[in-house]
Amino acid sequence: MADPARIKTEDSLEKEGFTNEEHLKKDQTEHELVPETSAGDNKEPSTQDHPKDLKTETEAAAADDEEEGTSGQPSSKRLKVEPEKKKEKRHKVDEDEIQKMQVLVSSFSEEQLNRYEMYRRSAFPKAAIKRLIQSITGSSVSQNVVIAMSGIAKVFVGEIVEEALDVCEKWGDTPPLQPKHMREAVRRLKSRDQIPNTKHKNILFH
Amino acid sequence: FTKAAILMADEEDEPGFEEELDDGSGGVDAAGHGRRKRLFSKELRCMMYGFGDDQNPYTESVDILEDLVIEFITEMTHKAMSIGRQGRVQVEDIVFLIRKDPRKFARVKDLLTMNEELKRARKAFDEANYGS
Numbered sequence: 193m194a195d196p197a198r199i200k201t202e203d204s205l206e207k208e209g210f211t212n213e214e215h216l217k218k219d220q221t222e223h224e225l226v227p228e229t230s231a232g233d234n235k236e237p238s239t240q241d242h243p244k245d246l247k248t249e250t251e252a253a254a255a256d257d258e259e260e261g262t263s264g265q266p267s268s269k270r271l272k273v274e275p276e277k278k279k280e281k282r283h284k285v286d287e288d289e290i291q292k293m294q295v296l297v298s299s300f301s302e303e304q305l306n307r308y309e310m311y312r313r314s315a316f317p318k319a320a321i322k323r324l325i326q327s328i329t330g331s332s333v334s335q336n337v338v339i340a341m342s343g344i345a346k347v348f349v350g351e352i353v354e355e356a357l358d359v360c361e362k363w364g365d366t367p368p369l370q371p372k373h374m375r376e377a378v379r380r381l382k383s384r385d386q387i388p389n390t391k392h393k394n395i396l397f398h
Numbered sequence: 399f400t401k402a403a404i405l406m407a408d409e410e411d412e413p414g415f416e417e418e419l420d421d422g423s424g425g426v427d428a429a430g431h432g433r434r435k436r437l438f439s440k441e442l443r444c445m446m447y448g449f450g451d452d453q454n455p456y457t458e459s460v461d462i463l464e465d466l467v468i469e470f471i472t473e474m475t476h477k478a479m480s481i482g483r484q485g486r487v488q489v490e491d492i493v494f495l496i497r498k499d500p501r502k503f504a505r506v507k508d509l510l511t512m513n514e515e516l517k518r519a520r521k522a523f524d525e526a527n528y529g530s
Contacts (some may be wrong), residue, residue, distance in 0.1 A: 195416050216490075229471055235488055239437070248529065252425070252443075302495060307447060307448060308445050309448075309450035309451075310445070310447045311448030311449065313444070313448075314441055314444035314445040314446070314447075314448050315441065316438060316439065316441055316467075317438075320437050320438065323473065324437070324468065324471055324472075324473075325475050325487060328472055328475045328476065328479075329472075329485070329486065329487050331485070331486060332424075332489050333486075333488070334488070336489045336510060336513065337488065337489055337492065338512065339488050339509055339510070339513055340492045340493070340506045340509060341471060341474065341475075343502075343505050343506055343509045344474070344492070344496060344502045344505065344506060345467050345470060345471060346445065346505075347501055347502045347505050348466075348467065348470050348502070349442070349446070349449065349463060349467060350449045351501070352463065352466065353445075353446055353450060353451055353463075354449060354450065356451075357450050367450070367451050368451055368455050368456050368459070369446070369451050369455060369456065369459045370456060370458075370459065371403035371456070371458045371461075371462055373424035374462045374463065374466075375462070378466065379518060384492040386468070386499065387466075388470065388473040388474065388477065389473070390473055390476065390477065395471050397467065
């Protein structure tokens with residue numbers, strides 16, 4: 193049985209890209225300066241979406257310029273206009289995304305709100321992660337490493353849980369997830385090389 | 399696997415048994431990962447709920463996830479130690495290792511950028527306070 197909360201939040205958030213998380217965080221937790229919440233807020237995907245939009249935009253702009261002036265002017269105009277247009281476009285799309293997110297979150301049911309709050313607020317304890325990494329390296333690590341590693345670990349958990357939910361749905365079971373779903377999810381992710389494994393060496397020529 | 403988890407849970411109920419085997423560090427011995435005290439049980443439960451599981455996930459599933467996470471972090475750390483500056487783990491190494499995975503890469507970039515901005519904001523805030 194698919195969970196509508198999951199479908200709405202995960203899929204739509206993943207596809208549309210997230211809004212500027214700082215914006216949301218400032219609204220909700222102004223006293224919290226530490227980035228404890230980890231949410232999927234992707235400036236990267238939105239900038240990745242941009243190049244496609246940008247190409248058509250700048251082509252249109254270039255076409256407009258050529259219509260207006262002589263041959264000498266448009267190229268310099270185009271150069272000046274391009275970076276500004278890029279920033280404007282990025283701002284506009286960011287604001288659009290922020291608005292879309294706000295509309296989405298405002299229409300959540302209580303259960304969805306709970307889940308969304310857990311999604312954003314849950315995080316690995318920095319101290320434990322730091323201790324774990326330092327026990328492996330034997331030397332101290334910087335704070336950024338701990339931040340990066342905690343973030344990646346959370347994404348990792350998300351990938352497994354999502355895959356396990358897919359498996360669960362496919363097998364006609366209901367959440368809560370059972371170990372057999374988790375194991376099948378791991379098996380699938382391994383075949384897609386999303387789970388690192390340096391224990392098994394491929395001997396090419398035996 | 400689940401039987402092993404249940405067995406290990408039973409062992410933990412008997413303090414005498416554990417005192418003999420436990421070397422104090424919660425340890426890694428031949429029995430495997432499960433011997434170590436559970437580091438992330440609470441946080442993992444919240445995370446699983448956030449990512450779509452039930453509000454009360456099964457303990458065995460949480461255990462499996464914890465083992466996976468610890469293995470993941472261990473592998474990443476070992477790989478990071480072997481590239482770049484040997485024997486040390488640096489952010490650049492992690493970013494390099496994660497470059498092929500778009501989600502993780504984007505997430506790390508965002509986190510580091512946000513951290514920089516927060517540090518700058520905090521510094522500006524402190525300086526403003528100090529000035530006045």
